[in-house]
Amino acid sequence: MFLALKEIRKEKVRSGLIIAMIVLIGYLIFILTGLALGLAHENTAAIKSWDAAKITLNADANVDMRQSFLTKAQAGKLTKSEAVIGETAVVAKAKGHKQLSATFLGVSSQQYIAKDLQLTSGRAVRQSHEVVADDSLKLSGYKLGSKLKLNDASKAYTIVGFTQNAKLNISPLIYGQLPDWRALRGLGPDMAASAVISKDADYDAGTTGSKTYSAATVIQKLPGYTAQNLTFALMIGFLMVISLIVIAVFLYILTLQKLPNYAVLRVQGVPRKVLVGATISQSLLLVAGGLIGATLLTVATAAIIPAAVPMAFDVPALTAVGVGLLVMAMLGGLIPVRRVLRVDPVSVIGG
Amino acid sequence: MAVLTLEKVNQVFGTGIARVQVLHDVDFAAEAGEVSLIMGPSGSGKSTFLTIAGGLLTPTAGTVTVAGKHYADLSKKARDAIRLDEIGFVLQQYHLLPYLTVADQFKLVDKIKRQGNLDQAAFAGVLQTLGIQELLHKYPGELSGGQQQRVAIARALYPDPAILLADEPTAALDAARVAVVGDLFRELAIQHHKAVVIVTHDPRLIPAADHVYDMSDGVLTHAQSA
Ligand SMILES: Nc1ncnc2c1ncn2[C@@H]1O[C@H](COP(=O)(O)OP(=O)(O)O)[C@@H](O)[C@H]1O
Ligand SMILES: [Mg+2]
Numbered sequence: 064m065f066l067a068l069k070e071i072r073k074e075k076v077r078s079g080l081i082i083a084m085i086v087l088i089g090y091l092i093f094i095l096t097g098l099a100l101g102l103a104h105e106n107t108a109a110i111k112s113w114d115a116a117k118i119t120l121n122a123d124a125n126v127d128m129r130q131s132f133l134t135k136a137q138a139g140k141l142t143k144s145e146a147v148i149g150e151t152a153v154v155a156k157a158k159g160h161k162q163l164s165a166t167f168l169g170v171s172s173q174q175y176i177a178k179d180l181q182l183t184s185g186r187a188v189r190q191s192h193e194v195v196a197d198d199s200l201k202l203s204g205y206k207l208g209s210k211l212k213l214n215d216a217s218k219a220y221t222i223v224g225f226t227q228n229a230k231l232n233i234s235p236l237i238y239g240q241l242p243d244w245r246a247l248r249g250l251g252p253d254m255a256a257s258a259v260i261s262k263d264a265d266y267d268a269g270t271t272g273s274k275t276y277s278a279a280t281v282i283q284k285l286p287g288y289t290a291q292n293l294t295f296a297l298m299i300g301f302l303m304v305i306s307l308i309v310i311a312v313f314l315y316i317l318t319l320q321k322l323p324n325y326a327v328l329r330v331q332g333v334p335r336k337v338l339v340g341a342t343i344s345q346s347l348l349l350v351a352g353g354l355i356g357a358t359l360l361t362v363a364t365a366a367i368i369p370a371a372v373p374m375a376f377d378v379p380a381l382t383a384v385g386v387g388l389l390v391m392a393m394l395g396g397l398i399p400v401r402r403v404l405r406v407d408p409v410s411v412i413g414g
Numbered sequence: 415m416a417v418l419t420l421e422k423v424n425q426v427f428g429t430g431i432a433r434v435q436v437l438h439d440v441d442f443a444a445e446a447g448e449v450s451l452i453m454g455p456s457g458s459g460k461s462t463f464l465t466i467a468g469g470l471l472t473p474t475a476g477t478v479t480v481a482g483k484h485y486a487d488l489s490k491k492a493r494d495a496i497r498l499d500e501i502g503f504v505l506q507q508y509h510l511l512p513y514l515t516v517a518d519q520f521k522l523v524d525k526i527k528r529q530g531n532l533d534q535a536a537f538a539g540v541l542q543t544l545g546i547q548e549l550l551h552k553y554p555g556e557l558s559g560g561q562q563q564r565v566a567i568a569r570a571l572y573p574d575p576a577i578l579l580a581d582e583p584t585a586a587l588d589a590a591r592v593a594v595v596g597d598l599f600r601e602l603a604i605q606h607h608k609a610v611v612i613v614t615h616d617p618r619l620i621p622a623a624d625h626v627y628d629m630s631d632g633v634l635t636h637a638q639s640a
Contacts, residue, residue, distance in 0.1 A: 323507070330468065330505065334494050413462075
């Protein structure tokens with residue numbers, strides 16, 4: 064640590080440059096992680112808020128809630144751990160507001176999803192053409208009592224309440240009644256729902272024409288969700304590897320220049336582990352410095368970023384990523400360490 | 415009693431037609447308080463001698479004893495420790511870390527060898543003798559070649575070793591400086607009671623020596639005693 068600190072202090076410009084590089088890489092990684100988590104949240108928040116363990120869909124719906132219809136018979140018998148939902152994509156229009164794509168979700172006020180819905184303001188839906196909307200609609204200027212038209216339905220809907228975490232597949236949810244869903248979707252009274260949601264991990268509808276999946280399976284099959292997560296994981300992984308290479312190359316060059324000095328220290332009886340420790344602590348100090356800078360930038364970004372940007376700055380996840388970078392620095396430091404271990408003290412005698 | 419002895423030391427490099435015998439039955443002893451000079455032309459085996467005396471190379475045959483210990487009996491780590499504790503090396507170059515101030519070069523020794531280094535008073539005395547007490551806050555890059563060498567000598571003395579091994583210490587010096595460095599080594603041997611062994615092909619150092627040895631094609635002969 065002594066040698067590492069002294070060298071960083073003496074070589075301010077070089078160390079400053081490498082730290083700046085790690086600040087930028089770290090910042091990029093943090094922002095991407097925040098974005099990945101934010102988007103993942105917007106994909107799955109609603110399903111998580113229902114505490115869903117199992118989801119029953121039409122067997123021919125390709126595990127896609129949007130494509131699924133269940134008749135009353137297919138929905139089967141429900142206990143108080145189950146609730147049906149009727150899902151359909153809508154475009155909300157209102158005077159003075161831009162058009163907004165949303166997802167209408169018909170629920171039954173007798174079942175748990177509607178009963179357990181946590182409102183941030185207003186009240187629950189009591190009758191047809193009343194809706195509870197996701198908080199994000201407030202950002203578009205909607206208020207309690209606002210009227211909006213859904214698709215080409217002639218009768219306006221009234222927002223009677225707001226709720227949070229009502230996002231499904233990056234689209235805000237508008238909760239209403241099942242008959243309104245049928246009307247919006249143009250379905251007859253024999254269609255009971257799009258899906259049955261159950262909190263019970265052992266639930267299985269077991270009816271002909273339906274199939275029950277785990278909530279995780281349905282989430283994986285959300286359009287674009289898995290591809291999106293893979294893309295982020297790939298980008299973050301690449302950045303990690305880049306940071307490893309940056310550290311390795313930088314330390315390697317610095318270490319090569321020092322090898323004759325290290326050889327003299329070995330002649331003087333300085334143990335190898337001191338020199339190895341100096342190299343590894345140097346890489347850790349540089350990355351730690353870079354991570355502090357990246358964290359400050361990220362905190363500043365989180366403070367000024369508009370609420371509409373889907374970013375989640377989850378401390379455990381960001382910490383894990385930070386630790387990942389430290390591990391990469393260690394690995395990057397190991398490459399020059401191999402050279403340090405091979406230093407031959409005899410090489411500096413005689414000249 | 416001698417602090418460094420080599421007995422019947424032979425060194426062979428390579429095998430077959432590449433085989434070269436660099437040292438032949440070398441016997442040598444260095445006493446505390448005396449300066450020994452090993453003289454010889456380039457390629458005669460001086461550096462090999464120094465490498466073996468310093469425990470950096472195990473000779474093909476023969477025994478080396480430092481402060482009563484045989485190198486052959488010691489592990490690699492124990493040899494590191496002997497070099498740290500008992501031997502002060504003065505090398506030709508790269509002897510100071512460029513990113514440590516002169517003061518920090520000594521602090522580094524304190525970090526590695528926690529006990530038995532020179533105390534404040536003795537350290538101040540060494541700095542005084544070498545005339546480098548003003549340089550403590552400077553980096554090696556800010557020193558002249560002669561100043562760097564004197565710092566390197568102080569660095570070698572700091573762990574209070576029994577033996578000082580110097581490799582061509584006058585290679586880069588003019589005649590006036592050579593005399594000063596020669597006197598300095600004499601003074602260190604007498605005042606600090608070190609066994610000083612200098613490997614060189616510079617005859618200008620002869621006046622400073624108690625013993626002069628000749629190295630010729632790997633054969634060491636005792637040429638003169640003062
Ligand atoms: N590792 C080695 N392998 C083969 N030959 C060596 C090795 N080290 C030294 N030699 C040879 O030993 C001889 C003496 O070398 P050295 O001890 O460096 O002499 P000096 O220091 O007196 O110039 C030289 O001929 C040199 O080429
Ligand atoms: Mg030589």
